[in-house]
Amino acid sequence: MPPASRLSRSPSNALPDGQGRLFTITELAAEFDITPRAIRFYEDMGLLEPARAGRNRVYSHRDRTRLKLTLRGKRLGLSLQEVKQLVDMYDAEGGAVPQLKAFLGILDQHKRQLQQQLDDIEVTLAEISQHEERCQALLKQAAAKA
Numbered sequence: 001m002p003p004a005s006r007l008s009r010s011p012s013n014a015l016p017d018g019q020g021r022l023f024t025i026t027e028l029a030a031e032f033d034i035t036p037r038a039i040r041f042y043e044d045m046g047l048l049e050p051a052r053a054g055r056n057r058v059y060s061h062r063d064r065t066r067l068k069l070t071l072r073g074k075r076l077g078l079s080l081q082e083v084k085q086l087v088d089m090y091d092a093e094g095g096a097v098p099q100l101k102a103f104l105g106i107l108d109q110h111k112r113q114l115q116q117q118l119d120d121i122e123v124t125l126a127e128i129s130q131h132e133e134r135c136q137a138l139l140k141q142a143a144a145k146a
Contacts (some may be wrong), residue, residue, distance in 0.1 A: 020061040025050075028059055032071055043082050048085060056096070077110050100126055 025036045042048050043057075047070050050057040059067075066087050073083035086106070089099035 021053075022053075023059040023064055025057050025059070025100065028064060028067060032067060034071070039067065045084065047080070048086055051072070062091070077114075078106060082106050 023031075025039055028034075028039055029036045039048065043050065048063045048066055050059045050061065050063055051056070069087050069090060070080075070083050073086060074080075078086075086099060086103055089102060
């Protein structure tokens with residue numbers, strides 16, 4: 001790892017040896033509309049591995065991509081463990097085929113779960129409609145007697 005002074009004082013905000021641009025936690029938080037605390041949480045979960053420039057965290061393009069994939073996985077309803085598995089495959093050598101197959105399996109599982117939830121909601125809505133109809137009928141009977 002480069003000395004901290006070279007990281008924090010680099011005029012182009014880039015890593016030495018052409019490793020790419022560096023990002024601060026504040027920049028990533030603003031870009032992805034999340035809190036720095038959320039980013040630190042993802043670090044604790046092993047999803048991000050920032051370098052240090054003194055006491056400051058500095059994030060590489062790799063970290064930025066991993067954060068983007070993490071947030072995308074969350075929007076899809078994946079657990080952090082599932083996201084970590086997929087993101088770790090992103091870094092693994094051997095191409096995207098294993099990652100894509102694993103991702104398809106996870107998506108299929110979530111699709112089945114959502115379909116079951118949708119079926120349950122439809123049954124519940126039908127039951128509510130029956131109760132509403134029964135209540136309306138009872139109200140009409142009560143009004144007719146009054």
